[in-house]
Amino acid sequence: MQLTRAADYAVRVMIHLAGLPPETRASRAELAIAAECPEQFLSKVLQSLARAGLVLSHRGNTGGFELPNIHRRATMLDVVEAIEGPMRLNICLNADRACSREEWCPAHQVWVKAQTAAVQVLRGAILSELAEKAAARKPIPLAGAPHWN
Amino acid sequence: MQLTRAADYAVRVMIHLAGLPPETRASRAELAIAAECPEQFLSKVLQSLARAGLVLSHRGNTGGFELPNIHRRATMLDVVEAIEGPMRLNICLNADRACSREEWCPAHQVWVKAQTAAVQVLRGAILSELAEKAAARKPIPLAGAPHWN
DNA sequence: TTTCAATCGGACAATAAGAGTCTTATAATC
DNA sequence: GATTATAAGACTCTTATTGTCCGATTGAAA
Numbered sequence: 001m002q003l004t005r006a007a008d009y010a011v012r013v014m015i016h017l018a019g020l021p022p023e024t025r026a027s028r029a030e031l032a033i034a035a036e037c038p039e040q041f042l043s044k045v046l047q048s049l050a051r052a053g054l055v056l057s058h059r060g061n062t063g064g065f066e067l068p069n070i071h072r073r074a075t076m077l078d079v080v081e082a083i084e085g086p087m088r089l090n091i092c093l094n095a096d097r098a099c100s101r102e103e104w105c106p107a108h109q110v111w112v113k114a115q116t117a118a119v120q121v122l123r124g125a126i127l128s129e130l131a132e133k134a135a136a137r138k139p140i141p142l143a144g145a146p147h148w149n
Numbered sequence: 150m151q152l153t154r155a156a157d158y159a160v161r162v163m164i165h166l167a168g169l170p171p172e173t174r175a176s177r178a179e180l181a182i183a184a185e186c187p188e189q190f191l192s193k194v195l196q197s198l199a200r201a202g203l204v205l206s207h208r209g210n211t212g213g214f215e216l217p218n219i220h221r222r223a224t225m226l227d228v229v230e231a232i233e234g235p236m237r238l239n240i241c242l243n244a245d246r247a248c249s250r251e252e253w254c255p256a257h258q259v260w261v262k263a264q265t266a267a268v269q270v271l272r273g274a275i276l277s278e279l280a281e282k283a284a285a286r287k288p289i290p291l292a293g294a295p296h297w298n
Numbered sequence: 299t300t301t302c303a304a305t306c307g308g309a310c311a312a313t314a315a316g317a318g319t320c321t322t323a324t325a326a327t328c
Numbered sequence: 329g330a331t332t333a334t335a336a337g338a339c340t341c342t343t344a345t346t347g348t349c350c351g352a353t354t355g356a357a358a
Contacts, residue, residue, distance in 0.1 A: 060355025106279040117266035130255040209326025
């Protein structure tokens with residue numbers, strides 16, 4: 001019942017990207033520092049985000065990752081689900097094939113409510129707005145600060 | 150980001166027990182049928198519940214498991230946490246050692262809100278009340294119904 | 299056109315967790 | 329003491345998590 005590191009890193013990265021001027025490209029190295037995570041692992045995360053269309057990747061000398069303007073208003077839910085797939089608090093909440101107890105099981109409805117509550121919060125968290133909050137609060141980073149390769 | 154089977158089974162079992170007359174003992178076999186799960190695995194789950202005090206276990210010829218009256222009003226949160234430990238949607242929500250980004254990270258507050266929302270729902274789900282709902286809705290089980298050893 | 303600096307993508311690996319089984323105690327009743 | 333319960337621990341099998349490493353591609357600039 002816990003978010004994966006990959007999804008956590010994805011959220012961090014996306015907020016960082018949303019805080020940059022539009023159409024800025026950020027290198028993987030920069031993003032790894034911003035997200036405080038291993039760069040190689042972030043590679044995988046960024047590839048997932050790119051496949052989901054949440055991020056544009058550019059190769060080559062001036063390459064890097066870019067947040068399309070449309071997705072500045074993506075939500076934390078979008079990001080998490082791009083990495084982990086649809087959020088399901090319990091296996092019985094699988095939309096595809098229903099649980100055999102669903103009809104009468106009183107717990108089922110509770111799981112639905114709990115999941116909906118959590119999802120609603122994540123759906124309300126919009127990247128650009130989060131980036132603004134971060135900008136307002138974030139201390140100036142120290143030179144020679146810790147660094148993840 | 151998903152409940153374990155163990156916790157799901159635990160909730161099923163606890164609701165079943167809450168639906169029995171006070172001080173009734175139910176055998177592991179009966180509970181396995183009620184929870185639709187393998188009996189041996191349920192053994193482990195019941196041991197955890199017993200260690201947490203949510204259930205009383207009795208050995209011997211007339212043994213079985215019993216829900217103490219006090220815990221008829223336990224919540225689904227209590228049950229889940231007895232099996233899985235404290236609920237944490239993200240690793241950064243660990244109360245013990247704080248996240249280094251907590252001060253400024255706008256995602257942190259969102260995780261807190263999402264987790265609180267889910268926890269509140271589970272905290273509101275009281276076993277005895279759930280058992281009543283189940284009794285009102287549950288169809289009469291067929292003889293020769295599927296059966297888990 | 300060569301070089302350089304990026305990302306991509308696949309293979310690999312170490313560890314942990316999840317889900318369950320099996321066997322041997324241990325306890326309580328008859 | 330025989331029978332019928334649960335307790336507890338060892339064991340297994342599979343999958344997910346969290347990475348790492350490296351060669352292949354790509355694109356721009358010298």
